[in-house]
Amino acid sequence: MLNVFKLGYVEFKVQDLQAMKTYYESIVGFRLTDEKNGSAYFSSSTDHHNIILKESTESGISKFGFQYTADGSINDVKDHLKSLDIEADLLHDPAPGVKEALQFKDPDGYTVELYPEMDLAEERGFQKEGIRPNKVGHLSIRVSDAKKQVAFYEKLGFYNTDWIEDFFGFMTCNCDHHVLNFFTSETKGMHHLALELRSYNHLVETLDFMRLNGVHLEWGPSRHGAGHNIACYHYDPEGNLIELFTDGDVFIKELGIFDPRPWHRDFPQKPKVWSTDECLSLWGVDFEKALV
Ligand SMILES: [Fe+2]
Known part of the structure; x- marks a missing residue:
């Protein structure tokens, strides 16, 4: 009865609101709506x-x-979550544009919200300046036990698409290779937030734009194994790692495979366990800093 289908929003605590607003408006190219x-x-x-x-x-x-x-009301979803041993609070007007949401903690204590509807922005469309990603594509978080997190999100209807060994699990709730992934770690917090770009050309233009605006790459670009996205990483002004990616795998849930691409090595490409070495940089490029 519950169909979670989209990573809608991510909230960050910020110490220097002005610096982070400038980054999201002028560098990323998102529109301030409220x-x-x-x-x-x-x-x-x-x-x-x-x-x-x-x-x-x-x-x-x-x-x-x-x-x-x-199928039912938000209270029915709350009851459904309760039947899964998930105690959720029903929030009224939790944010501008969102009238109702269910809020709960996942096994690692991250605050998760499920919402049925969000208002459209008053002014819509893409900005003229900045990176202007298609969307917030996925979120990678550090957890104490990736296996436990994967099992929890499977209860919510997410599908486990790939693993890197046994410490990095990928989950999707739509046709993107992943909208969430979990990285077993002794520390907590976000590993990275990923913004989807339109093409490799868009990515290359973006790297020139970032360089001219004082934003330096930390890793990449290269094509990953799990997900096959072409990815590169930089830090925002408060040290959050941001991935820019394009060309990620498209998951066909009904077949349990990824839509074939010339750079795949398995035909069909199915969810599997990757080794770290074969997975991070398929182009064979070495980078100064490690990602995991
Ligand atoms: Fe990523």
Whole structure:
């Protein structure tokens, strides 16, 4: 009855709201749609918001939200979650543009929200300046036990697409290779947030644009193994690792395979366990800094 289908928004605690607003507006190219109670809301193009910056004494991720459809009311979904041993709070008007949401903690204590509807942004479409990604593509978080997290999100209807060994699990709720992944680690917090670009040309133009605006790459670009996305990474002004990617695998859930691509080595390409060495940089390029 519950169909979670989209990573809708990610909220960050920020210490220097102005610096982070400038990054999301002028570098990323998202549109500021609202600002109230110490939070700034940004839209990639259509939704009221996809990124929330919340003023704080700390930096880092504070919550993330997924949109869903369901047969019944939000109270029915709350009851459904309860039947899965997930205690959720029903929130009224939790954010501008969102009238109702269910909020709960996942096994690692991350705050997750499920919402059925979000208003459209008043002003829509892509900005003229900045990177202007298609969307917030996926979120990678550090957890104490990736296996446990994968099992939890499977209960919510997510599908486990790939593993890197036994410490990095990939999950999707739509046709993207992953919208979430979990990295077993002794520390907590976000590993990276990934923004989807349109093409490799868009990525190359973006790297020139970033360089001219003082944003330096940390890793990449190269094509990953799991997901096959061409990816590169940089830090935002508060040290959050941001991935820019394009050309990720498309999952055909009904067949349990990824849509074939010339750079695949398995035909059909099915969800599998990758070794770290074969997975990170398929182009064979070595980078100074390790990703995991
Ligand atoms: Fe990623």
